Amino acid sequence: MAVAAMDVLVNVWDRSVAVQLIGALAWGAVVFCRRFPLSVFLLTLPADLLLDIVFPSCVALFVLAERSRNRRLLAVCAVTFAVVSAAPWPLYGSGENIHALTLVDLIYSLATAAAPVFLGQLLMAQGDLARRVEEIEEAREHERMLHAQAVLARERAQLAREMHDVVSHQVGLIAIQAGALQVSAADPELKEGARTIRSLSVETLNELRHMVTLLRASGGRSTELTPQPTLADLHKLVATSGIEAELTGELPAAIDTTAQRALYRTVQEALTNVRKHAPGAKASVRLWNDGTAFGVTVTNTAATRASLPLPGSHHGLVGLRERAELLHGELEAGSTSGGGYRLALRIPRLPD
Incomplete structure (x- = not known):
């Protein structure tokens, strides 16, 4: 102008x-x-x-x-x-x-x-030309994404085959041997131990089969992790843990499924660690609710005998902390003064 x-x-x-x-x-x-x-x-x-x-x-x-x-x-x-x-x-x-x-x-x-x-x-x-270059970049990005998905699908299929052919087979053998021991054993404690081993092996085998199905689905919509455990399954989890454990306390009436899953996995991980690292220890599972938050605290006593050197990935607590962060909660883990261990999950209550 x-x-x-x-x-x-x-x-x-x-x-x-x-x-x-x-x-x-x-x-x-x-x-x-x-x-x-x-x-x-x-x-x-x-x-x-x-x-x-x-x-x-x-x-x-x-x-x-x-x-x-x-x-x-x-x-x-x-x-x-x-x-x-x-x-x-x-x-x-x-x-x-x-x-x-x-x-x-x-x-x-x-x-x-x-x-x-x-x-x-x-x-x-x-x-x-700029728009054409942008379209080409988008097409290349889409092609890279498809290639990555194809590679991931192949890896998932290979992992599923390995789990099905090796891990599931071995866990199945454990369940069969435990069943045979349960039938032939005369000692009541030995018979009960064999029953627990067989029960846990069967549950592990079912979860492995479910994971194989998920891996073979390669991330489609059919890979919903259902059915998932809820708080109603806690009593069964504690009863079949293979250790002397007690479940006490109550939680709020209405808890969403994500929080229920986090609570269940926390108790499951804690009891598994007690079995692996503290043989002969007793565990206490306490559910609590103070109005502003709720959670679970799992405490075990010191081991009464030496533990066996079992393999572990050391990712259990990491996964629990990630679950807690998604719910804006906190996970505390550490040794107690009596030589035991304490694992606590705290989840804040959301306003209505």
Whole structure:
């Protein structure tokens, strides 16, 4: 707008009202150049013809070339601009050089019109190229994602085969041997121990089969982890833990399934660690609710005999802490003064 105003002020030498109106029209039309480039171009042609004001027309021509893909329209507009700029208006003189001067002016005017047209088309091509590059990047990202999913599916299938062929087979043998020992044993304690081993082996085998099914599904919608344990299964978990454990306390009436699952897995992990690392220890599972939060505390006494060197991944507590963080809760774990261990999960109650 500033450059257009300077162009008008320099070229409007006539103080007549008509001339000033034509100059003001050419200057004011630039405001609407972005929305109506063709109309603005046509409105600025009288100023180009009568007053040699070319900047508003060049701006409109550039915006039109940047927006339009109609090459024929752009060529017509450029030629029209060149003819209007080179036309001897008003008709002055009749010398011999008038036609030559007009031809030279026409050539220069065509070059002047070509500049904004080419620049506008260049910017349009640049925008098209940028969009095309973006589409290619999106396609490549989608292809990489599909490749990663295919690799993951193959790995999950291989893992499922290994679990089914090796781990499930061995756990099944443990269950069979424990069942045979339960039938043949005469000692009541030995018979009870064999029964516990068989029961835990059967549950482990069922969970392994469920995990194999999930792995083979490769992450589809059918991989819902259902059915999942709830608080109603805590009594069975404690009773079949294979150790002397006691369940006490109560929890709020309405707890969402995610919190129930976290509580169950905490008790399961604690009792499993007692069996592995504290043979002969007694455990206490206490559910509690103080109005602002609820949770579970599992405490065990010191081991009465040496534990066997069993393999472990050391990821159990890490997974429990992640569950607690998802529920904005806290997980505390540590040794007690009597040589035992204490594991506590605290989950804040959400406002109604």
